């Protein structure tokens with residue numbers, strides 16, 4: 074079932090936070106069903122959550138496509154490194170709602186997560202690319218490798234405390250970013266989305282979209 078929802082991300086000073094948009098551009102992520110639009114006229118960035126319920130996780134290249142990376146990194150960079158500019162006492166964003174999404178890959182949090190995590194990893198054609206003719210083998214192969222490798226991987230994770238530290242580290246980064254923004258009078262909510270394990274990018278996008286639900 075398709076769900077359609079429009080989220081408008083508006084920067085406090087659009088010319089500051091968004092890259093100069095020479096012409097309207099549109100970028101669509103095939104996996105998380107997100108569409109980002111920049112409009113030259115209004116300098117607004119629009120993000121649309123086009124549908125939900127996808128089980129196939131996205132290709133890393135489109136996920137970090139040049140346009141998206143530029144769009145997000147320039148927003149974050151300018152906010153965090155705006156030392157050269159005068160920092161005003163008044164909230165920089167007024168009533169606007171700002172959501173920042175940090176993307177990472179994810180890792181198994183418990184030993185039970187190891188095999189399904191490995192399945193997600195190897196089911197991604199950006200990790201194991203089969204010739205087109207053999208694409209139908211992607212999931213069976215992922216299942217086979219993940220089951221075969223899981224015992225050895227579990228030993229490794231057991232030796233570092235029973236799971237990957239990636240989520241904790243990324244959550245800590247998110248909190249530090251939120252604080253850094255808040256010190257600059259930018260009240261933003263910072264979310265974390267992972268490609269291969271919880272919280273999946275799609276879940277995070279749904280969380281971000283709740284910011285706009287009144």
Ligand SMILES: C=CC1=C(C)c2cc3[nH]c(cc4nc(cc5[nH]c(cc1n2)c(C)c5CCC(=O)O)C(CCC(=O)O)=C4C)c(C)c3C=C
Nearest residue numbers: 178179180181194199200222225226227229236237238239
């Ligand atoms: C042939 C095996 C593997 C290939 C190829 C591979 C490529 C690859 N992996 C990542 C990202 C991650 N891998 C992680 C864990 C992990 N990866 C493999 C194997 C291959 N990865 C295994 C067996 C494991 C489990 C741990 C282990 O047993 O060593 C993780 C999780 C890290 C964590 O913090 O837990 C990530 C992330 C990429 C991006 C990639 C190719 C581009």
Ligand SMILES: [Fe+2]
Nearest residue numbers: 191194195200
């Ligand atoms: Fe790996």
